[in-house]
Amino acid sequence: MSDDTPSPTPPFDDELRETVELMSKVVARTSDRVDAQTKVLKDLDGTLAEVRSATFLAAEQTDPKRYGELVGATIDGKINDNLVRMGQMCVDLLQASNRARDVLAKAEEDKSIALRQLWEREKLLDQWKSRWPLFGLAALFLTLAMTVTLPWLLATNKYTCQLMVGYTWTMTTTGTTICVRYNE
Numbered sequence: 001m002s003d004d005t006p007s008p009t010p011p012f013d014d015e016l017r018e019t020v021e022l023m024s025k026v027v028a029r030t031s032d033r034v035d036a037q038t039k040v041l042k043d044l045d046g047t048l049a050e051v052r053s054a055t056f057l058a059a060e061q062t063d064p065k066r067y068g069e070l071v072g073a074t075i076d077g078k079i080n081d082n083l084v085r086m087g088q089m090c091v092d093l094l095q096a097s098n099r100a101r102d103v104l105a106k107a108e109e110d111k112s113i114a115l116r117q118l119w120e121r122e123k124l125l126d127q128w129k130s131r132w133p134l135f136g137l138a139a140l141f142l143t144l145a146m147t148v149t150l151p152w153l154l155a156t157n158k159y160t161c162q163l164m165v166g167y168t169w170t171m172t173t174t175g176t177t178i179c180v181r182y183n184e
Contacts, residue, residue, distance in 0.1 A: 154179070155167070155178065155179035156179075158177070158179075160179075161179030164179070166181050167179050167180065167181045168180060168181070168182070
């Protein structure tokens with residue numbers, strides 16, 4: 001080998017350097033792409049976790065058994081309150097009905113007593129009405145009797161004779177005392 005010939009080393013170094021540079025660029029680009037893909041994969045992994053979570057929640061919310069239990073518990077709570085109120089209302093209505101029945105029974109009894117008392121008063125009034133003619137006849141008889149006997153009764157007593165205007169108590173020639181009126 002002679003000295004004139006160029007040595008194969010220098011071009012090989014240049015090629016090698018170019019290849020290494022090119023490879024380092026490729027590795028750098030690949031690294032950037034891997035980093036970008038890693039970021040995308042992390043984002044995708046987070047999104048997938050959210051999707052999985054949403055899927056489980058959706059499956060849980062659309063589970064007919066669980067949904068039925070929730071609806072049943074809600075309805076039971078609402079209906080139970082209404083049923084308790086309605087039950088209390090029924091008890092109150094029954095008590096009011098019993099009180100009304102008792103009041104009506106008492107009113108019927110009072111009415112019966114009042115009608116009986118009215119009937120007894122009417123019966124007594126009818127008895128009195130049947131006796132009125134007798135009372136009238138007795139009053140007439142008493143009036144007639146008093147018309148005749150009252151002046152005689154008044155005239156037989158000195159004090160009652162003095163009460164009558166114009167009469168005087170005097171003694172007769174036979175010795176009897178009488179009540180007389182002198183006409184002038």
